[in-house]
Amino acid sequence: MGLEYVRISPGFEKYMPRDYVDLVKYGPFGRKVDVMDMGQFKELVEEHPMCAGCYMAYFIRVFYTALPNPEDTIVIGTAGCARLALSQAAVPFIYGNYGDTNAVASGLKRALSIRFPDKHKDVVVIAGDGGLIDIGFGMTMHSWFRREKFTTIMVDNEVYGNTGGQESGMSPKGVQLKMAPLGKKFDKINAVELAKTAGCVYVARISPTNPKRIAKTIRRAILAARHFGPTFIHAYTSCNIEYSIPTREVLADARKREKQDFKFYEWMTDEVKEFLEEVERKEKQEVKK
Amino acid sequence: MPEQRVVEPDYLLLEAPREKKFITGSQAFAEAVKRANVDVAIAYPITPQSETMHLVGDLYAQGYVKDYYRAEEEYGAMSAIAGAVRGGARAFTATSGPGLLRGLEAIVSWPGHRIPAVLGVMTRVVNAPLSIQPDNVEISYLLNSGLVVLHAENQQDVFDFTLAGFVISEKVDVYLPVVVATEGFFVTHAKGYVELPPEDMKLPPRDPYKAPVPPTDCEIPPARIQRDAPVQKSNFMSYLIHAVWQQEVWSANRRAAKWIKHYLGGLIEVVNPDAEVFVVASGCAAAQGREAQRYATMEGLNVGLIKVKSLRPFPVDEIREALKNAKAVIVPEHNIVGWLAKEVKAAIPNSGIVVDGPRVYGGMTLPVELIMEEIYKAFGIKKEKKVVV
Numbered sequence: 042m043g044l045e046y047v048r049i050s051p052g053f054e055k056y057m058p059r060d061y062v063d064l065v066k067y068g069p070f071g072r073k074v075d076v077m078d079m080g081q082f083k084e085l086v087e088e089h090p091m092c093a094g095c096y097m098a099y100f101i102r103v104f105y106t107a108l109p110n111p112e113d114t115i116v117i118g119t120a121g122c123a124r125l126a127l128s129q130a131a132v133p134f135i136y137g138n139y140g141d142t143n144a145v146a147s148g149l150k151r152a153l154s155i156r157f158p159d160k161h162k163d164v165v166v167i168a169g170d171g172g173l174i175d176i177g178f179g180m181t182m183h184s185w186f187r188r189e190k191f192t193t194i195m196v197d198n199e200v201y202g203n204t205g206g207q208e209s210g211m212s213p214k215g216v217q218l219k220m221a222p223l224g225k226k227f228d229k230i231n232a233v234e235l236a237k238t239a240g241c242v243y244v245a246r247i248s249p250t251n252p253k254r255i256a257k258t259i260r261r262a263i264l265a266a267r268h269f270g271p272t273f274i275h276a277y278t279s280c281n282i283e284y285s286i287p288t289r290e291v292l293a294d295a296r297k298r299e300k301q302d303f304k305f306y307e308w309m310t311d312e313v314k315e316f317l318e319e320v321e322r323k324e325k326q327e328v329k330k
Numbered sequence: 331m332p333e334q335r336v337v338e339p340d341y342l343l344l345e346a347p348r349e350k351k352f353i354t355g356s357q358a359f360a361e362a363v364k365r366a367n368v369d370v371a372i373a374y375p376i377t378p379q380s381e382t383m384h385l386v387g388d389l390y391a392q393g394y395v396k397d398y399y400r401a402e403e404e405y406g407a408m409s410a411i412a413g414a415v416r417g418g419a420r421a422f423t424a425t426s427g428p429g430l431l432r433g434l435e436a437i438v439s440w441p442g443h444r445i446p447a448v449l450g451v452m453t454r455v456v457n458a459p460l461s462i463q464p465d466n467v468e469i470s471y472l473l474n475s476g477l478v479v480l481h482a483e484n485q486q487d488v489f490d491f492t493l494a495g496f497v498i499s500e501k502v503d504v505y506l507p508v509v510v511a512t513e514g515f516f517v518t519h520a521k522g523y524v525e526l527p528p529e530d531m532k533l534p535p536r537d538p539y540k541a542p543v544p545p546t547d548c549e550i551p552p553a554r555i556q557r558d559a560p561v562q563k564s565n566f567m568s569y570l571i572h573a574v575w576q577q578e579v580w581s582a583n584r585r586a587a588k589w590i591k592h593y594l595g596g597l598i599e600v601v602n603p604d605a606e607v608f609v610v611a612s613g614c615a616a617a618q619g620r621e622a623q624r625y626a627t628m629e630g631l632n633v634g635l636i637k638v639k640s641l642r643p644f645p646v647d648e649i650r651e652a653l654k655n656a657k658a659v660i661v662p663e664h665n666i667v668g669w670l671a672k673e674v675k676a677a678i679p680n681s682g683i684v685v686d687g688p689r690v691y692g693g694m695t696l697p698v699e700l701i702m703e704e705i706y707k708a709f710g711i712k713k714e715k716k717v718v719v
């Protein structure tokens with residue numbers, strides 16, 4: 042069981058680093074925490090080298106809080122800004138090559154299913170728009186066609202943040218970016234529709250303005266993937282550096298974009314719907330007790 | 331499928347009774363996989379590799395392999411192998427020429443991730459113009475990436491190297507991917523005699539916790555290489571960690587030598603160690619070199635053969651020792667760049683005695699006569715060109 046590794050050997054409590062002890066004692070391993078409690082327990086990502094005020098970093102923090110089962114979750118990332126925070130978290134992280142996330146996740150999930158047939162080991166990909174929809178496009182699509190049971194989350198900052206601001210397939214049409222000196226020539230790729238067509242059983246598009254909703258969406262995507270097949274979340278996570286959004290305005294920008302292009306959208310198959318309603322009904326009952 | 335009983339690797343590889351079968355190289359790969367207790371095999375078609383992975387798919391259908399699928403392309407296949415192995419599974423795949431190059435970025439990242447997998451490489455032309463013939467220039471791309479690279483001469487080698495490859499790659503002091511290369515068609519699609527241990531025996535399952543880098547399965551703390559990726563540290567730390575890690579990968583590669591000796595009888599095979607002139611060759615060229623050595627002996631010429639089984643780790647000391655009294659060294663190869671000749675030259679102090687060739691490329695066969703011509707030259711014999719029989 043994954044909780045073994047977040048248990049301190051008796052007698053060693055005094056000698057372990059303070060932050061580690063806090064994480065084990067108050068962190069989300071083996072117990073449910075609410076995103077609204079963020080800051081009241083040791084968070085899974087504490088420090089990271091992403092830009093100050095980066096909205097993607099905020100989203101990643103909420104993501105870790107929302108995990109239904111952090112002690113049995115493996116996160117897969119790729120070259121891009123997100124992995125800078127992902128690899129600093131207290132959840133195992135795999136980083137392969139640029140764009141290979143969904144192929145690595147396919148192999149990993151299958152290996153875990155062979156080795157632990159009776160346990161849920163959640164595999165979650167978090168990668169940029171470039172990583173998933175440009176360079177890794179074939180691998181992303183095929184993991185969906187093959188109905189691999191893991192969640193893919195696209196942190197869409199509409200640009201290649203990590204290499205300094207080149208256009209991606211997800212950049213809006215017309216926007217002038219590095220390597221698009223005359224403005225981008227084609228529309229944003231419709232990733233959500235592709236995901237539906239390719240066989241995802243749960244699909245959502247969000248602008249992360251509301252932490253409770255982000256958490257619920259992430260939980261739903263992960264739980265559905267466990268039982269039914271691939272799930273996908275398309276999240277707008279602005280790049281304040283490349284799009285020159287002042288730090289204090291990133292939330293306002295997220296709200297604006299929510300109205301314009303990222304209105305909350307959620308779609309799932311009937312069986313996923315039935316399953317999630319049942320899970321959530323039981324959870325509500327638990328809370329009442 | 332017969333019930334398979336787990337036996338110790340040393341028993342299966344070195345002691346178990348063997349039965350002689352007349353099979354193709356592709357079948358030899360599959361026979362090894364059959365006995366290797368493989369969890370996951372992931373395939374993408376390319377001639378001349380496809381048949382091997384068809385046969386492995388058949389093993390999956392029969393229950394010998396636990397999971398199998400046709401990947402989207404080689405990059406996806408090689409990345410998924412990395413994922414499966416990091417999840418603790420034992421994995422096999424194979425490819426050829428252009429497929430190898432397409433998957434190369436993923437493949438060359440395996441050693442650094444400490445991925446113990448076995449990769450069959452059935453060589454094929456990669457340069458334009460298009461051809462599907464078994465040129466082996468692609469092996470040169472693998473030599474500088476930290477993988478253990480074995481080069482099989484025939485169907486028997488394919489079987490032995492592949493089965494032993496799983497065992498060697500999972501040794502704690504090695505823990506690297508093992509490539510078993512052989513010439514496509516010449517070996518994969520031709521039959522040869524292969525001594526096979528019983529098919530109702532298999533290797534013990536992989537124990538992913540017996541490892542210098544543990545699996546990523548949430549059962550134990552994550553490896554620090556994943557948690558604290560070097561690239562995030564200061565430049566100095568980043569350089570240092572990366573440099574140290576590369577050194578460790580290459581040390582592990584060298585440590586594979588003792589296991590190759592143990593399971594495969596050495597990194598090289600020497601025929602007629604007291605010769606004045608040697609043919610040094612690997613893979614199919616070694617088979618042609620063997621013939622040349624035989625003809626030369628029949629003609630009363632003192633010629634020896636060094637077959638190089640392991641290209642990485644490269645048997646520098648063994649080759650230097652075996653060639654210490656040699657007057658000429660002929661290195662026949664199935665490629666235009668002459669990667670083996672370069673390696674041999676670098677291994678000995680008097681590289682001037684190395685003859686660059688003969689070489690055939692584009693997948694042509696390597697006539698024994700070409701090697702004989704070099705042998706005559708080395709002995710100063712002037713001969714009419716004629717077919718040797």
Ligand SMILES: Cc1ncc(C[n+]2csc(CCOP(=O)(O)OP(=O)(O)O)c2C)c(N)n1
Binds near residue numbers: 123171202204
């Ligand atoms: C094969 C390969 N090509 C190019 C790169 C360089 N590269 C690193 S990150 C990146 C762009 C990342 O953009 P995106 O995936 O959108 O993520 P972001 O940084 O915006 O979060 C590129 C092109 C690479 N690492 N590997």
Ligand code: SF4
Binds near residue numbers: 096202
């Ligand atoms: S470059 Fe943009 S996306 Fe990347 S860390 Fe900075 S603000 Fe965030």
